Amino acid sequence: MKLKCAIVDDEPLAIELLVSYVNKIPFMELNGKYANAVETMKGLTENPVDVLFLDIQMPDLNGLELSKMIPETTRIVFTTAFEQYALEGFRINALDYLLKPISYSEFLEACNRALQWFSLSQKQPEQPTTKEEEEVKSIFVKSEYKLLQIDLDSIKYIEGLKDYVKIYTEESPRPILSLMNMKAMEQMLPASRFIRVHRSYIVQKSKIREIDRNRIVFGDKYIPIGDSYKQAFLDFINR
Numbered sequence: 345m346k347l348k349c350a351i352v353d354d355e356p357l358a359i360e361l362l363v364s365y366v367n368k369i370p371f372m373e374l375n376g377k378y379a380n381a382v383e384t385m386k387g388l389t390e391n392p393v394d395v396l397f398l399d400i401q402m403p404d405l406n407g408l409e410l411s412k413m414i415p416e417t418t419r420i421v422f423t424t425a426f427e428q429y430a431l432e433g434f435r436i437n438a439l440d441y442l443l444k445p446i447s448y449s450e451f452l453e454a455c456n457r458a459l460q461w462f463s464l465s466q467k468q469p470e471q472p473t474t475k476e477e478e479e480v481k482s483i484f485v486k487s488e489y490k491l492l493q494i495d496l497d498s499i500k501y502i503e504g505l506k507d508y509v510k511i512y513t514e515e516s517p518r519p520i521l522s523l524m525n526m527k528a529m530e531q532m533l534p535a536s537r538f539i540r541v542h543r544s545y546i547v548q549k550s551k552i553r554e555i556d557r558n559r560i561v562f563g564d565k566y567i568p569i570g571d572s573y574k575q576a577f578l579d580f581i582n583r
Contacts, residue, residue: 347458350376350391352384352407353399353423358444362397362423365451372455381405385413393418395439395458400424411438419461421454440489460491483532485511485522492520496537500562501547502529512562541577542570549580 349372351362359377366374375393378384380402388396396418400407411420425444439461440454464484482495498513504526510519522529530540540546545567547560554561558569569577 345459345463346371346373347395347455347462348373348375348391348393349395349397350374350378350384350387350393351397352378352381352402352410353397354379354402355399358399358423361446362451365446365448368448369452369455371459381410384410388414388418394462395419395421395455397421397423397442419458421458438489457489457491464491480534485520485524485532487520487522494520496533496548499538499548500551501545501560501565501567502526504529504544504546539573539577539580541573542568543572555581 349366351359351366351374353359353362356379359379363374363377366372372395375391376387378387381404384396392415394417396411396414398407398411398420400422401424402410407422407424411422414420419439421440421442422438423442423444423446439458442450442454480496482493484491484493486492494511494513498515500512500514502512503510503519507523507525509522509524509526509529511522512519526540526544526546530538530546533546537550538546538548541560547567551562552560556566558574560567560569
């Protein structure tokens with residue numbers, strides 16, 4: 345697989361450094377280099393890319409603002425000298441966040457992450473059948489700019505917190521934190537194995553061992569069963 349990329353930075357030396365890095369990576373193909381937002385939007389319209397290496401501190405329109413105008417099919421890797429933008433970059437769902445001065449090894453790691461992301465996205469069917477859902481053994485989630493593979497068998501329950509989810513597994517005492525909403529999380533999981541019991545909780549059916557007064561018990565954690573989900577949960581229990 346070849347990934348087309350472009351570089352956006354108002355510093356010519358910064359552009360040339362990243363160009364030299366791109367030229368060393370066989371699966372990356374440079375498809376444009378731009379000094380400002382206007383050039384970028386025009387260039388991407390004529391020559392769309394898979395990955396955009398985007399500086400944040402630029403005149404007129406900064407990289408964070410520009411990233412919101414980029415098509416969703418283009419993945420963003422922020423490049424900046426300012427660490428304080430990291431959280432905002434995470435919220436924008438950037439693929440990675442590189443702090444200047446950027447070493448070749450850091451750049452290569454970001455490119456490998458992009459390659460992995462696109463490889464996985466091409467393999468995932470848009471509308472899986474019930475049979476395909478049952479064959480799913482694991483899912484990939486983004487956590488702190490990394491793609492983590494999680495075995496479905498290890499998941500106990502998922503808790504939703506606004507724009508984040510916490511995935512609790514049997515393998516780790518600490519949950520895996522990922523920037524996505526509960527609806528997106530629910531769509532990733534096979535309905536044959538997981539059930540939503542509350543607007544903030546999804547549980548794996550086979551992991552349920554105890555129910556205490558309309559609450560599912562996982563050790564010292566009590567998960568409430570919401571009124572709007574109660575009937576579906578009772579149907580599952582009765583089956």
